[in-house]
Amino acid sequence: MNQEREILVYTPIDYDWRTNEYFNVMYVFDSQNRELFDYTTSIISFLTDNSNSSFIVIGVTSPYNEKLDYARNNDLLPVLSSNESKNRYGKYSGNFDYFSEFVSDEVKKYVDKNYRTLNNNIAIGHSLSASFIIRSMFSKPNLYSSYIAISPNFAYEDEMLRKEIIDFDYSKIGKSTFIYLSNANEGVDYWQEWKPAREKVYSFFRDSLKKDNLTVKIDSFPNYNHWNTFPPSLKSALKHYFNTIQKKQESELSKEKYEVTIRLKVKNKNDKVYIAGNQQNLGDWNPNKVEMKKTSDLEREIVLKIKSPAVGFPKNRTVNNSNLLTLNSNCHHEKQQI
Numbered sequence: 001m002n003q004e005r006e007i008l009v010y011t012p013i014d015y016d017w018r019t020n021e022y023f024n025v026m027y028v029f030d031s032q033n034r035e036l037f038d039y040t041t042s043i044i045s046f047l048t049d050n051s052n053s054s055f056i057v058i059g060v061t062s063p064y065n066e067k068l069d070y071a072r073n074n075d076l077l078p079v080l081s082s083n084e085s086k087n088r089y090g091k092y093s094g095n096f097d098y099f100s101e102f103v104s105d106e107v108k109k110y111v112d113k114n115y116r117t118l119n120n121n122i123a124i125g126h127s128l129s130a131s132f133i134i135r136s137m138f139s140k141p142n143l144y145s146s147y148i149a150i151s152p153n154f155a156y157e158d159e160m161l162r163k164e165i166i167d168f169d170y171s172k173i174g175k176s177t178f179i180y181l182s183n184a185n186e187g188v189d190y191w192q193e194w195k196p197a198r199e200k201v202y203s204f205f206r207d208s209l210k211k212d213n214l215t216v217k218i219d220s221f222p223n224y225n226h227w228n229t230f231p232p233s234l235k236s237a238l239k240h241y242f243n244t245i246q247k248k249q250e251s252e253l254s255k256e257k258y259e260v261t262i263r264l265k266v267k268n269k270n271d272k273v274y275i276a277g278n279q280q281n282l283g284d285w286n287p288n289k290v291e292m293k294k295t296s297d298l299e300r301e302i303v304l305k306i307k308s309p310a311v312g313f314p315k316n317r318t319v320n321n322s323n324l325l326t327l328n329s330n331c332h333h334e335k336q337q338i
Contacts, residue, residue: 001095001102003068007031008059010041011115015056022116023056027103027144029129030072031059036126039231047235048242055122056115060107062099062129075099076128077156078135085157100136104143118309120249122146122241126230128153131161134179138168145249146178146241150233151186151226154197162197166204170211176252178245179205180237182219184229191226215245253279253307260310261303262292269297278311 008031012023031037037059044055062072069091077093080086085093111117123133123144130152137147154162181202187195205216219236221229266273273292276283281304283289292300 001098003065003070005102006061006063007107007110008034008037008057008061009111009115010037010057010059012054012056013045021054022118023054024118024120024122025111025115026055026057026122026124027060027107028057029060029076029123029125029132030062030127032061032063032072034059036124036230040124040234043231043235043238047238053242053246056111056117058107058111060103073128076132078160080157082158089156096132096135097139099132100139103136104140108143120145120246122148124148124150124234125152126150127226131156135161135164137173137177137179138164141172142174144177145175146180146245148180148234148237148241150180150182150230150237151184152181153194154201155191155193159197159200162201165201166208170209170214173211173214176213176245176249177215178241179214179216180219180233180240181205181216182221182229182233182236184224184226185222186226188222215248253309255307257305257307259303259305261301263295263299263301264292265298266300267298271300273300275302277306278309279307281306282310 008028012018015023026040028037028040037057041057044053044057047053062075064071071092073089073092074095076096076099077089078096079094080089108121121144123136123146125131125133125148127150130149131154133144133147134149134152136143152161154165183194183198187193187198202218205218209216217237217240219233221232224232262275264273274283274287275290275292276285276287278285281290290302292302295301
């Protein structure tokens with residue numbers, strides 16, 4: 001990008017002492033509009049009281065750079081060729097590929113390196129940043145597992161994005177994926193070209209595309225305008241995600257098994273520790289089936305081959321349920337210590 005960019009980072013409550021927990025990540029684009037980022041970080045706790053629904057939230061900004069005369073549309077739009085598009089957007093376009101690489105190769109890698117992250121990432125965009133995240137699915141099909149696209153523009157450049165959506169080879173999406181689309185009153189009193197392009201996209205997802213690993217939810221908020229449709233759209237999208245999609249993603253195990261070493265300390269040398277979880281090698285949630293090995297008076301260890309994601313808990317016979325340590329991990333390597 002040859003620019004310096006600010007990103008915003010929100011960590012869940014008590015992140016610093018929940019040291020054994022890993023979290024999925026929401027990426028909120030257009031976070032130079034701070035309202036979008038703050039609303040996202042705030043609404044999560046109101047929609048669920050389940051600690052498994054805690055998220056790290058990353059705000060990706062596209063601010064106007066006065067010195068370079070560079071704007072958000074430069075980030076979010078591909079190279080445009082039609083006279084109509086050039087007249088509308090001027091020189092503020094064309095950097096989609098570089099911005100996409102910046103997000104995947106710099107922002108995401110920084111977040112994964114410096115925070116305890118899992119694999120089910122959610123991309124959230126509004127307007128042209130909603131168009132950007134949908135288009136990112138084609139260039140990097142498995143970068144995110146969920147796309148919340150609020151009032152995206154499907155009409156620019158002679159409906160370029162609409163055509164790409166219809167022509168894309170959806171077999172390239174290898175994991176369970178959720179797409180949320182919404183609209184406000186665009187195409188009624190303003191931006192007339194938005195409505196026909198949008199209706200073609202909606203029809204394609206509703207009537208033509210049938211993929212077992214792809215879930216699409218579409219909402220319409222005709223009583224809202226382009227800007228203030230963000231809150232009701234995000235609320236609807238996340239409610240559906242928490243109630244349906246998250247459970248589905250967590251229940252789908254990888255075909256591969258990964259060797260994992262789990263070590264922990266106990267308070268008393270006579271303590272016995274059992275581990276239980278969501279698959280056979282974790283005892284299928286039987287709390288008395290898989291015992292950890294005593295490696296010293298105050299240390300216990302177990303080596304397992306498990307699938308991803310592994311969800312479970314070690315149970316110490318001397319403590320009550322309020323002191324159970326939650327294990328929620330996605331395996332990335334053949335050998336991983338937790």
